[in-house]
Amino acid sequence: MVVKVIVNHGTRAPDKLYDYFVPEEIEDKISIGSRLKVPFGAKNREVEAYVFGIKMKSNARRLKAVTEVYDRAFDEKMLPLIEWMRDSLVCTYIDIIKVIVPRGSINKPDELIGIATESCDEVSEALKKHGGELEINELLSCFDTDMSQKINDLVRKGILKRTYRDRYDVKSAKVRVAYSVVEPDMVADVIKSLQNRAPVQAKMLDILSSTTRVSLADLVRFSDGNYGALRALEKKGYIKCTDVQVFRNPVRQEQCDEKKILTPEQQTAFNRISESLGNGFYEFLLHGVTGSGKTEVFLHAIDQCIENGKKAIMLVPEISLTPQMVSRFSARFGERIAVFHSGLSMGEKYDEWCRIRDGKADIVIGARSAVFAPFDDIGMIIIDEEHEQSYKSEMQPRYNTHEVARFRAKQHSAILVLASATPKIESYYDALNGKKELLTINNRVNDSKMPGVEIVDMRDELAKGNRSILSVKLREEIEENIKRKEQTILLLNRRGFSTFVSCRSCGYVAQCPNCSISLTYHKFSDTLRCHYCGHTIPNYTTCPSCNSSYIRYFGGGTQKVEEEIFKLFPDATVMRMDNDTTSGKGGHERILSEFEQTKADILIGTQMVAKGLDFPNVTLVGVISADTSLFADDFHAAERTFDLLEQVTGRAGRADKVGRAVIQTYSPENPAVVLAAKHDYRAFFDGEIKVREAMNYPPYCDIASVSFSGPDERTVSECAKRFARVLSDNPEIKEKVRIIGPIRAAVAKIQNKYRWQLIIKMRRGSNITPYLAEANEHCRKNKNYETVIIVTDKNPNTIF
Numbered sequence: 154m155v156v157k158v159i160v161n162h163g164t165r166a167p168d169k170l171y172d173y174f175v176p177e178e179i180e181d182k183i184s185i186g187s188r189l190k191v192p193f194g195a196k197n198r199e200v201e202a203y204v205f206g207i208k209m210k211s212n213a214r215r216l217k218a219v220t221e222v223y224d225r226a227f228d229e230k231m232l233p234l235i236e237w238m239r240d241s242l243v244c245t246y247i248d249i250i251k252v253i254v255p256r257g258s259i260n261k262p263d264e265l266i267g268i269a270t271e272s273c274d275e276v277s278e279a280l281k282k283h284g285g286e287l288e289i290n291e292l293l294s295c296f297d298t299d300m301s302q303k304i305n306d307l308v309r310k311g312i313l314k315r316t317y318r319d320r321y322d323v324k325s326a327k328v329r330v331a332y333s334v335v336e337p338d339m340v341a342d343v344i345k346s347l348q349n350r351a352p353v354q355a356k357m358l359d360i361l362s363s364t365t366r367v368s369l370a371d372l373v374r375f376s377d378g379n380y381g382a383l384r385a386l387e388k389k390g391y392i393k394c395t396d397v398q399v400f401r402n403p404v405r406q407e408q409c410d411e412k413k414i415l416t417p418e419q420q421t422a423f424n425r426i427s428e429s430l431g432n433g434f435y436e437f438l439l440h441g442v443t444g445s446g447k448t449e450v451f452l453h454a455i456d457q458c459i460e461n462g463k464k465a466i467m468l469v470p471e472i473s474l475t476p477q478m479v480s481r482f483s484a485r486f487g488e489r490i491a492v493f494h495s496g497l498s499m500g501e502k503y504d505e506w507c508r509i510r511d512g513k514a515d516i517v518i519g520a521r522s523a524v525f526a527p528f529d530d531i532g533m534i535i536i537d538e539e540h541e542q543s544y545k546s547e548m549q550p551r552y553n554t555h556e557v558a559r560f561r562a563k564q565h566s567a568i569l570v571l572a573s574a575t576p577k578i579e580s581y582y583d584a585l586n587g588k589k590e591l592l593t594i595n596n597r598v599n600d601s602k603m604p605g606v607e608i609v610d611m612r613d614e615l616a617k618g619n620r621s622i623l624s625v626k627l628r629e630e631i632e633e634n635i636k637r638k639e640q641t642i643l644l645l646n647r648r649g650f651s652t653f654v655s656c657r658s659c660g661y662v663a664q665c666p667n668c669s670i671s672l673t674y675h676k677f678s679d680t681l682r683c684h685y686c687g688h689t690i691p692n693y694t695t696c697p698s699c700n701s702s703y704i705r706y707f708g709g710g711t712q713k714v715e716e717e718i719f720k721l722f723p724d725a726t727v728m729r730m731d732n733d734t735t736s737g738k739g740g741h742e743r744i745l746s747e748f749e750q751t752k753a754d755i756l757i758g759t760q761m762v763a764k765g766l767d768f769p770n771v772t773l774v775g776v777i778s779a780d781t782s783l784f785a786d787d788f789h790a791a792e793r794t795f796d797l798l799e800q801v802t803g804r805a806g807r808a809d810k811v812g813r814a815v816i817q818t819y820s821p822e823n824p825a826v827v828l829a830a831k832h833d834y835r836a837f838f839d840g841e842i843k844v845r846e847a848m849n850y851p852p853y854c855d856i857a858s859v860s861f862s863g864p865d866e867r868t869v870s871e872c873a874k875r876f877a878r879v880l881s882d883n884p885e886i887k888e889k890v891r892i893i894g895p896i897r898a899a900v901a902k903i904q905n906k907y908r909w910q911l912i913i914k915m916r917r918g919s920n921i922t923p924y925l926a927e928a929n930e931h932c933r934k935n936k937n938y939e940t941v942i943i944v945t946d947k948n949p950n951t952i953f
Contacts, residue, residue, distance in 0.1 A: 354391075357392075468558070578851070641755045656703060769810070773812070862907065
C-alpha cells in the first residue's frame with residue numbers, strides 16, 4: 154500500500170504531495186487524515202506528515218517507508234475543504250492543517266546536536282560540559298558569536314551529529330487510578346485480614362470494592378492514608394493501578410432552562426428555518442433588531458436540528474460573547490455542547506476537539522476557528538453578529554468564515570444562517586437579490602422599546618467652555634442612573650490613557666523604534682507601549698530630545714475615561730473592559746459575570762462591550778466619541794461606525810426598564826450617526842449602497858490586497874513592483890482587473906519590517922487566485938527577494 158502525504162517539513166521545499174510505502178503491519182491503522190511520521194529529505198530527517206490519498210502502487214522509484222502512525226487529524230470530508238482553501242487563498246496545505254488541527258497537537262521537533270567522533274574543537278568541548286548533546290538553541294547560546302555555520306560544517310564532516318526529538322505542546326490529560334482485583338466473594342475476608350495489621354489498607358480496599366475505580370489522590374484523601382499503603386496493596390496483588398484519560402472541561406454546567414415561547418415574528422423565522430432542515434443546502438439572513446431574541450430562535454432551530462440526528466455549529470464573533478452564549482446553551486442542552494475559542498488553554502482546546510471528533514458533542518459554540526469543528530454530519534451552521542470583522546482571519550490562511558461555513562454547509566447539505574441587527578452591506582445586498590432568504594424581526598421581545606438616542610454636538614460643548622471628555626448631558630444621565638441603581642455602559646474604542654505623548658517645547662513624539670507608529674501612554678503601569686509589536690518603555694517626565702519638562706498627553710483611551718469617571722463619581726463602582734484587563738485566562742468571563750451580578754455601576758470598554766451582551770439592569774449607554782472610526786481611511790468606515798453605534802446603543806433597555814443612549818460626536822450631521830440614532834438600518838443601507846456602486850466597491854466588485862514586508866525597504870519595494878509587473882503583463886487578466894500601486898502601507902514599518910502594498914480590484918466572483926499564485930511563485934524563486942514575505946488577502950478588513 155502507498156500513501157500520498159503532505160509533509161510538515163518546515164522548509165521552502167515545494168508544497169506538494171509525496172508518495173510513501175506503508176509496511177504491511179501498519180496498513181490497517183492508516184486512513185485519510187492519518188498523522189504519520191516519515192523520513193524526509195536527503196538526510197532522512199523524521200517529520201510529521203498527513204495522509205491525503207491511498208493507492209496500491211506508485212510510479213516513483215525507491216519509495217521511503219512510513220515509520221509510525223500517530224492518530225487521525227481529520228476525516229475524508231475535510232479533504233475537499235482543504236483543497237478549496239489552498240486553491241482560493243494562495244497558501245500552503247500546512248497553513249490550512251494548522252487551523253484545522255488544534256494548536257499544540259502538531260509536532261514541533263527539537264533539533265539536537267551531539268558528539269559523533271572525538272574532537273578538540275570548541276563546539277565539542279561545550280557539548281562535553283553538557284553530557285554530549287544539546288538542543289540547537291541551547292548550544293548556540295553557549296557562545297558570544299553565531300556558530301551556526303561552524304556547527305553545520307562539523308556535522309558535514311561527521312564530527313557532530315544532528316538528530317530530532319518529537320515535541321508536542323499539548324497531550325491528553327491522564328489521571329492515575331486504582332481498582333480492586335480481588336474476587337467479589339473474597340473481598341470481605343481480605344478486608345478482615347487487613348483490619349488489625351493494616352487498617353488504612355483495609356479502608357482503601359473497602360472503598361475500591363464499592364466502585365469501579367478511584368484516582369490515587371482521592372483514594373488517599375478519602376481513606377486518610379498515604380501512598381505507601383497504596384503501594385503495599387498493589388504489591389500484595391489486591392489492587393492494580395493504571396492511567397486513564399480525563400477531559401479538561403471548560404464548560405460550567407448551568408441549571409436546566411426550559412424552552413421559551415416564541416413571539417409571532419420569532420416563530421415565523423423559526424418555521425422557515427425548520428421547514429428547510431433536511432432539504433439540502435439553504436442560506437438565510439436573519440435581520441433582527443437588538444433585543445429581538447435572535448438567540449432564542451437559534452436555540453429552537455438547533456434543538457430541531459439535534460432531534461433530526463444532525464450536528465450544529467454556533468459561531469460568535471469574539472470570546473467576549475462566549476460566556477453568556479455558553480451559559481444559555483449549557484442550560485438548554487447540558488453536556489452535549491463543546492466550546493472552541495482562543496480563550497481556552499491548549500489542553501482544554503485539544504480535549505474539546507477530541508470530544509467533537511469522537512462524537513461526544515452535538516453542538517459546538519465558539520469563535521472563528523470553530524467553523525472547522527470535526528463533525529461528520531452537520532445539519533446547521535449559525536454565524537451570529539455576522540457583520541463582525543473578526544470573522545475574517547488576519548493570519549495565514551486568510552480565510553473568510555462566511556465562505557468556509559458556506560462550503561461546509563453545501564458539502565453536508567446543511568442550513569446556513571447569518572444573523573445580525575446590522576448585517577454586512579454585501580449580505581443584505583445578496584438577500585435583496587435572491588442569493589439568500591431574508592428573515593426579519595422588527596420588534597424586541599416583551600414589546601420593550603428601542604432606546605431613545607440623543608446626539609450631542611461636542612463643538613457646542615467646547616464653545617460653552619466644557620473641555621471634559623463627558624458632555625453635560627451624558628454626565629447628568631450617568632448621575633441619574635446611579636441614583637436609580639441602574640447600570641451604565643460607556644464605549645470608547647481606544648485602549649490606554651493617551652493616544653500619544655508629545656513635548657510642547659520641541660514637538661518630540663515618542664515613537665516605536667520597531668514600527669512607524671507613536672507609543673501609547675498607559676497610566677496604571679506608567680509606561681509607553683506600541684500596540685503593534687508590544688515594545689514598552691518607562692514613561693518619561695522630561696523630553697529625551699530637548700530635556701524640557703513640558704510634556705503633554707494627547708487624545709484619550711479607556712484608562713483616561715476611567716480616571717475621569719472616578720473623579721466625577723467617586724462613590725460609583727467602575728469596571729474597565731479592554732485588551733489590558735481581559736488578557737489573562739477567564740478575564741472576559743470574570744468581568745461580565747461581576748457586571749451581570751450588578752457589582753459595578755459603570756462598565757467602560759472598547760468595542761467588545763458593544764456586541765451581543767444582554768444585561769437587564771443596563772438602561773444607559775454613552776458613546777464617548779463616535780468619530781473614532783468615522784474618518785478611517787477605508788471604504789468600510791461609515792458602515793462600521795453605524796454598526797458600532799447601533800450595536801452598543803442596543804445594549805440599553807433590553808428588559809422591562811426603558812433604555813436611553815447618548816452619542817457624543819463632532820459630526821452630528823453624518824448619516825451614519827443620524828440613522829444609528831434612529832435605529833434605521835434600511836435607510837443607511839439605501840444610502841451606502843449608492844456610494845458603493847458609484848465608487849465600484851463591494852458588493853459591486855472584489856478587492857485583493859497583496860502585502861510585502863522585509864528588513865530592507867528597497868528590496869521590498871522592488872519585489873512589490875516585480876509582482877505588479879508579472880500580473881499586468883499577463884494577457885489573460887489584463888482587462889479583468891485594476892491594479893493600484895504598489896505603494897507604502899499606511900503603517901510603513903512594523904517590527905523592523907518595511908511594508909508595501911498592492912491593491913487589485915476585480916469583478917465580483919472573479920477567480921484570479923491562479924494568477925496571484927503565479928506572481929507569488931515568480932518572486933519567491935528570485936533569490937534577491939528571499940527575505941521578503943508576500944501575503945495575499947481577498948476582501949480584507951482594511952485595504953490601506
